[in-house]
Amino acid sequence: MKKLLLICLAISMALTSQSQTKLIEKVTKTGDELVIPYEKYELANGLTLIIHEDHSDPLVHVDVTYHVGSAREELNKSGFAHFFEHMMFQGSDHVADEEHFKIVTESGGTLNGTTNRDRTNYFETVPSNQLETMLWLEADRMGFFLDAVTTKKFEVQRATVKNEKGQGVLNAPYGMWNEKTIAAVYPYGHPYSWSTIGLLEDLDRANLEDLKNFFLRWYGPNNASLTVGGDVDPKKVITLVEKYFGSIPRGPEVAKMKLDAPVIPADRYISHVDNNIRFPALMFTYPTVPNMHPDEAALDCLSEILGTGQSSYFFKKFVLTQKAIQASVFHPAAELSGEFTMFVLPYPGQTLADFETAMRQILDEFAKNGVSEDDLKKFKANQESNTINGLASVSGKVSQLSRYQYAFGNPNLIKKDLQRYLDITADDVMRVFNKYIYNKPGVILSYLPNAETAPAKPDNFEKPTSGVSAFPKTDYTGLNYKKPTNEPFDRSKRPVSGPSPLVKVPEFWETKFDNGIKVIGTKSNEIPTVAIQLTLVGGHKFDAADPKKSGLAQITASMMDESTQNYSAEAMQEELRKIGSSINIYANRTSTVVSINTLKKNLDKTLQLAEEKLLRPGFQQIDFDRVIKQQMEGIKASQQDPSAIAGQVFDRLLYGDEHIYSVPTSGIEETVANITLDDVKAFYNKYYSPNLGELVIVGDVDQKDILPKLGFLKSWPNKKVAIPTLPPAKPGDKTKIYLVDKPNAPQSQIRVGYMTDLKYDATGDYFKSYLMNYPLGGAFNSRINLNLREDKGWTYGAGAYFSSTEDPGPYQAYAGVLATATDSAVVEFMKEITDYREKGITDDELAFMRNSVGQRDARSYETPGQKAGFLRTIAHYNLDKSYVDQQTKIINTISKDEINKLAKKYLDDDSIYILVVGDGATNREKLEQLGYEVVELDAKGDVIDKNSIKVDK
Structure with missing residues (x-):
């Protein structure tokens, strides 16, 4: 009896706490007005809940946004918000490591997380019957994360983030322009003075204690908003959110950050050399205003007049005259500030000094000419079109609601947001031009292909690397990890999903x-x-x-x-x-x-x-x-x-x-x-x-x-043109490694593959081979990606796929890997393909593939673009829409034996092209030791060494 009373008391306490969920507002839509309908609630622990009901497709999109980005990081510990985003996919008390991606994917869904200066968000789009599972997953990492963190997970994800920077920044053309620019625009220690992905030395400096403190300080429910949109019943959503999130303890209070706009006293000239580029670049950047500032819309309009379209000043001055391959202007604004950037990519053989003069002349011309009615008409039409097209998917609508909530505390801003653009006048544009841009100091970055190319002017500014920051530090002392206790349900039990929703193939x-x-x-x-x-x-x-x-x-x-x-x-x-x-x-x-x-x-x-x-x-x-x-x-x-x-x-x-x-x-x-x-x-x-x-x-x-x-x-006259028949591809040779030297590259691009004789089909071996490959290289939780990214930390992403049309196509695996892991990554690629070919699929992998691919149709026909892709496939390959039913039957009935036979038939392990684009000096000898013939090529694919090195297998 005493035990029963305690259980009843626990339930009563939980219900009492959850009953404090308050309705803040309900917004509905009438007629054709521009509005995203929603209900907004606040739980007792401070979590904001926004619900958008939309039964047009059997989908639900769940977004959890934490109001913390790189702007909340410490000086000399940059990149931590983004690093932490990676860690949040590494399991929690009731969700195993690597299970988050697996659960969402096998539910027929897709997911990701993103970090910017001001916020971090995590989101999933799934069939509507998976809503409870998604809420269970998100609540578990909000309330039960820290005890699942290990040193090994920490180090693997640190390596993954460093590889992401290598692939997307250090090894990418013009990848460093933003990092160099913002370091010169913002003062030392300003939270916008470093990039969201961070500095490599700062990532190396981070430790496990930093991670735990970051979670405890910023990841409380009172610093988060949960937005749920799609085919849902709001009352059921409230009940589920109260169940899974209601008992998570409130975190430390988070005050809204507000900083003065940066001031640049005089033009700052900086330069950077990047051997991944052919064209030098010249970039002017001026500090401006935050999101929703009264001057932001006019600055956006100014950027379009100057640098968007063939009538723009920059296109006429540089591209039309064949002086530059590209020229543009853009104005991104964030929560604390914005940057107005003008850039040009001159053709080689010209001086950046001349382009600086020409760019300043453009501003003089605009000051004289002003803004025309056509300028305003074009800008406003595009703003209206872009806003409406952004509402094509439930994820697009949820993202808008979430953004307005975290940044401004009001999800109902889409009409106001558009209207401020529609109300712009020519005087507004000229006013902000004179206030922020014309004859104002800025940062002038010369982005150079080599040290011999002269910058616009010699550097006169160097980013400070030490000293006292004028910006306040976060107090991380006294933080305690408190988890929900005495709950009336077992969180270790994954929710049971309801029946899969009925997915209707579009009528056409x-x-x-x-x-x-x-x-x-x-x-x-x-x-x-x-x-x-x-x-x-x-x-x-x-x-x-x-x-x-x-x-x-x-x-x-x-x-x-x-x-x-x-x-x-x-x-x-x-x-x-x-x-x-x-x-x-x-x-x-x-x-x-x-x-x-x-x-x-x-x-x-x-x-x-x-x-x-x-x-x-x-x-x-x-x-x-x-x-x-x-x-x-x-x-x-x-x-x-x-x-x-x-x-x-x-x-x-x-x-x-x-x-x-x-x-x-x-x-x-x-x-x-x-x-x-x-x-x-x-x-x-x-x-x-x-x-x-x-x-x-x-x-x-x-x-x-x-x-x-x-x-x-x-009435278009028919010319009766015949499609040419292409010859077969070159027959494969024995497996070789082909090396293209990219000196000092921090990463190596690897491709592994061969030609197949498979042509596209909707229900034959091509489709079945897609199913066969799914656990090997087709999903985030595939063997190849888990090995190279999640287990080794060598890459930001790896996979493999078949690619054919009406003509046979290749099977290829791919990754950009850490330079020092190049030879080891080649070994792992070959091992994974060979093992899968020889040993076949496991029972768990077969079940995962069936669940994942079998439930994907709920996401297949939501947007106009998705519908168009579906219809184009039907038209091009002369399919009946019943092919979707046939595919479903194949997914549900294909046997383990049939998949293994397909693997032996279509996964080659003897005539494979292995291509490595990376630093030859450090990788050549290691690759030779793998036992394959190594052939060196130039960037066009021509053989450099006709007597390629041969090593006995």
């Missing part, structure tokens, strides 16, 4: 125009937009007719985005920007794509402009000269980017020089140099034909309404 209609265009469409009226994609099959394949002019398909597509017969390129873009629409034309290996996106109210005007671009291209010599130069210089630049080198060289190895796919879609220097404007005209006249067309229409429009608007496509 099909027709075919007399000239051969296949048309497929579906109505999607959640937002008032229309997306149309015309795919002309062929693309880079047609370059095979004259391989000496490879790149012609892409050049032709680029020229289609230039002048037409009745519009200059600038005038065309201006018309589109006035209505917030876009029409983009590009080519890839297998097709040329015309992508059209518009608000419904502007559909007619957008289609008129699409007709002009598609059927009346201008093909002007002046446009051609600029496009060719950009393409040629882009090719040369790619030969210094390790990741781009790896992709291009690996394709050349896989396909062999006789195959068109051995050459990038962009072409190579030798082939692009052969292309003329007449070639472009001939390519368009010969290969742009409606019989190659596959038209997908998704949006707030019915079939009966859209088809009459497409008369220009129906």
